[in-house]
Amino acid sequence: MTVASILLALATAVVIGGAATAWLWLVQRPRLERMEGLKLLAAMRWREFSRLVTDGLHSRGFEPEAAEETAERGQDSVIHLKRDTQNWLLACKQGLNYRITPTVVGDMTDAVRFHGAAGGVVATPGVADAAARKLANGRIDLFDGETLWPLVHPQLAHSVQDELAGKSRQAVTRQATIAWAGALTLGLVVAFLGPKGEASPEAAVTAASAPPAPASATPVAAPEIAAAPVSDDEQRDDVIRMVTTLPGVERAMWSTKSTLLVYLADETSDPVRGICDVMTRYDALRTSRLHLQPPANAGRPARFLQCATY
Secondary structure: OOOHHHHHHHHHHHHHHHHHHHHHHHHHHHHHHHHHHHHHHOOOOHHHHHHHHHHHHHOOEEOOOOHHHHHHHHHOOOOEHHHHHHHHEEEEOOOOOOOOOOOHHHHHHHHHHHHOEEEEEOOOOOOEEEHHHHOOOOOOEEEHHHHHHHHHHOOOOOHHHHHHHHHHHHHHHHHHHHHHHHHHEEEEHHHHOOOOOOOHHHHHHHHHHOOOOOOOOOOOOOOOOOOOOHHHHHHHHHHHHHOOOOOOEEEEEEEEEOEEEEOOOOOOOHHHHHHHHHHOOOOOOOOOEEEEEOOOOOOOEEEEEOOOOO
């Protein structure tokens, strides 16, 4: 991997891992804490749950009615509250699966009319239907899981709050670890699949300054001699070309098909060995007769010989 690929992998991992961590701590952690808290509320006794709701409504201007008034009224399915000297009714419905429906809102509206109250409040850890919210208008206040938790959370004991926060932190920490592992993996995948950059300048300098590789100790094979021509005439022409290049040879020609006439450059020349080396390369010409003709003014006679007898 190049430096650019490593930087790309790190950048990808940091961006994805950082975004995932921010979402987990800012969004998911409060959500998990709320879910655990609502489970706790649903598991409480009705009296404990209603007391938390009543205490939470105190910040909204609600006050529980006096004990004497409660005693005079006797057992009732709703809790009576005071707000600005007006009577209000509170209905607490437990259960995470409880749904505030238009029917529930209608029942609370009837109860408000029956008791001559100014309005009513329905609270539950469950959910409120959209139709129920629309029907509630301004006289009935609905608090379901989303809106109930901020109301009752401050009323919980500090030890309970710490326990809920600790559980959510542990869950988010595990999820963040998984998210960072996935981000690193994705970063590596992007780096490997991304475009391959050019070699770094340092690598280029290193390659340029590297000593040249030593020459191979294996000797270079000499070029092979060209294959002999196929026809006899081509072989004879080839012999003439090669013999003419030998030292001491002026020119050469075939006086007959079986006699090579070689004109020597001077009478001291003796190119017989070189001529025979050429002649013996050709099986059809190796037994041909060799006629060595010295210069005209030489005192040496012409010679006739054979390079090979078979």
